Amino acid sequence: MLLNEQAQQLEELNNKLELQSSEEADKTQVLSESVKSLFEATMELRRRDRFLRQQNRLLTQLEQDKRRLNESIRDAESALCTAAKDKALIISHMKAVEDTLHKALLPCTAAATNDFTLELPKLHLETFSEEGLKGRPEAAHFRLDLKNIPFFVSFFATENKKLELALNGGEPKASKLL
Secondary structure: OHHHHHHHHHHHHHHHHHHHHHHHHHHHHHHHHHHHHHHHHHHHHHHHHHHHHHHHHHHHHHHHHHHHHHHHHHHHHHHHHHHHHHHHHHHHHHHHHHHHHHHHHHHHHHOOOOOOOOOOOOOOOOOOOHHHHOOOHHHHHHHHHHHOHHHHHHHHHHHHHHHHHHHOOOOOOHHHHO
């Protein structure tokens, strides 16, 4: 009986040892799986960190592009405003030139068909100050062209006199001599 009891105790101890061994193997497996899971989570965090850094670089680049585009838009709007002002300036100057030209040609068209005398009015062109033309090279160039109008009027008057002399056989009209 003592032997049976000892065999039974030995079997119980053996079962406890197997149970502890099994639990130890389970704990080792759980620990191994936990380490593997931790490694995978670490790798996932690194991948996400790289992705976030890349997204931040792209965001920074997009913000810089947006700033540059806004500056370009402001520059373009400023250029459009300047162009509109220059256009208005050129239109008003062209109207002034056209009015002056009509005034200069009016006596010529009102005269009789055989009378080619051109009476030139005094030309007074309104010019803008240097301040108004500052930063507008087109307007300044146009202003220089407007200053040449008296030369052209004088040139046409001379040509008109030559034409008159040619039509009258080289002699000036008597009415002009008086």
